[in-house]
Amino acid sequence: MLKDRSPTRIQKKNRAAILEAALEVFSAHGFRGATVDQIASQAGLSKPNLLYYFPSKEAMFTALLSELLDTWLDPMREIDANGDPLEEILAYVQRKLQMSRDYPRESRLFANEIVQGAPRMLEALSTDLRDLLAEKEAVLTAWMAAGKINTTHPKHLMFSIWALTQHYADFDVQVRMLMEPEDPFDAAPEFLETLYRRMLTPTS
Amino acid sequence: MLKDRSPTRIQKKNRAAILEAALEVFSAHGFRGATVDQIASQAGLSKPNLLYYFPSKEAMFTALLSELLDTWLDPMREIDANGDPLEEILAYVQRKLQMSRDYPRESRLFANEIVQGAPRMLEALSTDLRDLLAEKEAVLTAWMAAGKINTTHPKHLMFSIWALTQHYADFDVQVRMLMEPEDPFDAAPEFLETLYRRMLTPTS
DNA sequence: GCGGGATTTGACCAACTGGTCAAACTCACG
DNA sequence: CGTGAGTTTGACCAGTTGGTCAAATCCCGC
Structure with missing residues (x-):
C-alpha cells in the first residue's frame, strides 16, 4: 500500500x-x-x-490536468499591467504561440477535454482561469480607456488569442497537411503580430 | 440482408x-x-x-463525416471572386460564425477527429478541403496583388477565420463559463467584423 | 546481511463493447 | 387475405478494459 x-x-x-x-x-x-x-x-x-x-485511470487524468494547468496559464500571468500595452499583448501572443509549438500535447489534452464538455476540468477552469481572466480583463479595459490600444471587447480579444495560437497545436495535422512542405510555425509569428498590431494600434 | x-x-x-x-x-x-x-x-x-x-460503428462514422463535410465547406465555396473583396471576406466570417452557432455539433465532431490526428478523415480533407483552399487562396492572392485588401499570408488568414469562428462552437463550455450570463454570440459578430476590417482594410 | 516496509507482477474478475445470428414480426402488394 | 421480402430483436459471443489481490521481489536502514 x-x-x-x-x-x-x-x-x-x-x-x-x-x-x-x-x-x-x-x-x-x-x-x-x-x-x-x-x-x-x-x-x-x-x-x-x-x-x-x-x-484509478481517472486519478491519473486529473493529476495530469492539475499539474499542467498552472504552466498552461503562465503566459497570461506574465502580462504586465505596467509595461507598454501593445507590446505586452504582442509578447503574450508570441509566448502563447511558442507554447503551441513546444507543448502541443498539452494543448491537445485540454482541447480534447473541453470539446467534450470538460466534464473533469470545469471546476478547475471556473476558479483558476476565471480569476486570472478577470484580472487581465481589467488591465485591458484600463489600457483601452486610456487610449493606449484600440477599444474592443476584452474577453473576445483574449478568446481570439487563445483560438488563434492553440489552433496551430490542436489542428496541427490539418494545418500541416494544407501547408506542406512549409512549416506553419515559420510564418505564424509574423502573421499574428501583424494581425494584432493592426487590430490594436490606436487610431488617433 | x-x-x-x-x-x-x-x-x-x-x-x-x-x-x-x-x-x-x-x-x-x-x-x-x-x-x-x-x-x-x-x-x-x-x-x-x-x-x-x-x-459497423466505423461505417456510421464515415457516413456521417462524408455527409457533413460538404455542408461544412459551403460557406467557403460561396466566396465570390467577383464581389467586393473586403465585404466578401467579412460575409464569409459571418457565415462561418453562424455555422458555429447553428451547428455546434458538426463543428465539435470535426474538432474531435482532427485533434486526435484525423485518422478517419485525413483522406477526405486532403482532397476536398485542399482543392477548395487552393482555389480561394488564389482569389485572396489576386485581391492582395490588386491592392483591394491588405497583404498577408493568405493561408494563415484562412486558418485564422476557421480558428476564431469554430472556437465558439468547439470551446463552447469554456467560453460560456467565462462570459456568463452573457451569450458569446451576442458580441462575437461585431468583434470579428471589427477585427478583420482593421486587419484587411488597405492602408493606402 | 537481515528484517520489514516498499515495489512489482501474474493471474484473475466483472463489466462493457462491437458484432452475429436465427427466429420472429411487419408490411406492401398482387 | 396470403406470401415473400423487408425489418426487428433477444440471446449470445469473443475481445477488451479498468481494477483487484495475494504472492513474490526489491531495497534501505540498522
Missing part, C-alpha cells in the same frame, strides 16, 4: 514517468480513448504497477 | 434517425468514446437494428 509520507526516489521517478506517458496517450486519444495498458507500456511499467501509484 | 436497391420509406427514415443520433453522440464523446448502444438508444432503435442499416 502506498503511504502518503514524503515520496521516495522510486516514487518520484515512477510518478513522473507515468504522468509523462499519460500525457502522451491522453492527448492523442482523449480520456475514453486511452487505455491504462497503453499508458503502462508507454511508461515501461506494468498495469497493476500504475494502479499502485494512482488509484 | 439490406440490398442496395433504391431505399424504402422505412430505410430513409431510419438511416436519417441513426445519423442524427450518431452526430449527437459522436460529437459529444468522439469516435472511441461513443458506444453503439448509446447511439441506438438516442435513435430509439435496438443495437442489432443499427447494425442492420450500417455494417
Whole structure:
C-alpha cells in the first residue's frame, strides 16, 4: 500500500514517468480513448504497477490536468499591467504561440477535454482561469480607456488569442497537411503580430 | 440482408434517425468514446437494428463525416471572386460564425477527429478541403496583388477565420463559463467584423 | 546481511463493447 | 387475405478494459 509520507526516489521517478506517458496517450486519444495498458507500456511499467501509484485511470487524468494547468496559464500571468500595452499583448501572443509549438500535447489534452464538455476540468477552469481572466480583463479595459490600444471587447480579444495560437497545436495535422512542405510555425509569428498590431494600434 | 436497391420509406427514415443520433453522440464523446448502444438508444432503435442499416460503428462514422463535410465547406465555396473583396471576406466570417452557432455539433465532431490526428478523415480533407483552399487562396492572392485588401499570408488568414469562428462552437463550455450570463454570440459578430476590417482594410 | 516496509507482477474478475445470428414480426402488394 | 421480402430483436459471443489481490521481489536502514 502506498503511504502518503514524503515520496521516495522510486516514487518520484515512477510518478513522473507515468504522468509523462499519460500525457502522451491522453492527448492523442482523449480520456475514453486511452487505455491504462497503453499508458503502462508507454511508461515501461506494468498495469497493476500504475494502479499502485494512482488509484484509478481517472486519478491519473486529473493529476495530469492539475499539474499542467498552472504552466498552461503562465503566459497570461506574465502580462504586465505596467509595461507598454501593445507590446505586452504582442509578447503574450508570441509566448502563447511558442507554447503551441513546444507543448502541443498539452494543448491537445485540454482541447480534447473541453470539446467534450470538460466534464473533469470545469471546476478547475471556473476558479483558476476565471480569476486570472478577470484580472487581465481589467488591465485591458484600463489600457483601452486610456487610449493606449484600440477599444474592443476584452474577453473576445483574449478568446481570439487563445483560438488563434492553440489552433496551430490542436489542428496541427490539418494545418500541416494544407501547408506542406512549409512549416506553419515559420510564418505564424509574423502573421499574428501583424494581425494584432493592426487590430490594436490606436487610431488617433 | 439490406440490398442496395433504391431505399424504402422505412430505410430513409431510419438511416436519417441513426445519423442524427450518431452526430449527437459522436460529437459529444468522439469516435472511441461513443458506444453503439448509446447511439441506438438516442435513435430509439435496438443495437442489432443499427447494425442492420450500417455494417459497423466505423461505417456510421464515415457516413456521417462524408455527409457533413460538404455542408461544412459551403460557406467557403460561396466566396465570390467577383464581389467586393473586403465585404466578401467579412460575409464569409459571418457565415462561418453562424455555422458555429447553428451547428455546434458538426463543428465539435470535426474538432474531435482532427485533434486526435484525423485518422478517419485525413483522406477526405486532403482532397476536398485542399482543392477548395487552393482555389480561394488564389482569389485572396489576386485581391492582395490588386491592392483591394491588405497583404498577408493568405493561408494563415484562412486558418485564422476557421480558428476564431469554430472556437465558439468547439470551446463552447469554456467560453460560456467565462462570459456568463452573457451569450458569446451576442458580441462575437461585431468583434470579428471589427477585427478583420482593421486587419484587411488597405492602408493606402 | 537481515528484517520489514516498499515495489512489482501474474493471474484473475466483472463489466462493457462491437458484432452475429436465427427466429420472429411487419408490411406492401398482387 | 396470403406470401415473400423487408425489418426487428433477444440471446449470445469473443475481445477488451479498468481494477483487484495475494504472492513474490526489491531495497534501505540498522
